Amino acid sequence: MVLNLKDVFLNDGAKVNAEFQVELKPITLDGIYPFDSDAEVRAEAKNKLGFVSLVLDVSFVYCRPCDRCFKELRRELEFSFEHRLVAGLSDSEDDDYIEVPDFELELDDLVVSDILLDLPGKYLCSEDCKGLCPHCGCNLNDAECDCRKGNIDPRLEILKQLID
Numbered sequence: 001m002v003l004n005l006k007d008v009f010l011n012d013g014a015k016v017n018a019e020f021q022v023e024l025k026p027i028t029l030d031g032i033y034p035f036d037s038d039a040e041v042r043a044e045a046k047n048k049l050g051f052v053s054l055v056l057d058v059s060f061v062y063c064r065p066c067d068r069c070f071k072e073l074r075r076e077l078e079f080s081f082e083h084r085l086v087a088g089l090s091d092s093e094d095d096d097y098i099e100v101p102d103f104e105l106e107l108d109d110l111v112v113s114d115i116l117l118d119l120p121g122k123y124l125c126s127e128d129c130k131g132l133c134p135h136c137g138c139n140l141n142d143a144e145c146d147c148r149k150g151n152i153d154p155r156l157e158i159l160k161q162l163i164d
């Protein structure tokens, strides 16, 4: 999606809206395809007192295993991103600004990079997920195994005998 921003840049109070989709499904992260849908995007660029801003409201379905218990978690995620836009080339090294030299802004790559930067670093089924038993591999959220009681470290076993 290319947004033409000439009208917005030249007129205080002007705005332009767009709704479109951005392809996410083919993207791989850590060897899996975590995007179960493409992104639905609503974009609005507006000029307020000469300052042009862009807001991107993005939603998509994200599916990845829990980092601890590996249960597959499918969630609808929603993000909102805001950028300041400047026409022409500016001397500023400030990365917060996006330059739009010819009044045309390509949004697809911007949406994808915004999403990738904002994905949750830690992905858990719940904050207190107990994970998997390191001995038998059972999911400790669903079941309690006997490994912890039965598998005492042999060195500790000797100590225990000495104490007894």
Ligand SMILES: [Zn+2]
Binding pocket: 066, 067, 068, 069, 070, 071, 124, 125, 126, 129, 130, 131
């Ligand atoms: Zn979990």
Ligand SMILES: [Zn+2]
Binding pocket: 133, 134, 135, 136, 137, 138, 145, 146, 147, 148
């Ligand atoms: Zn176990």
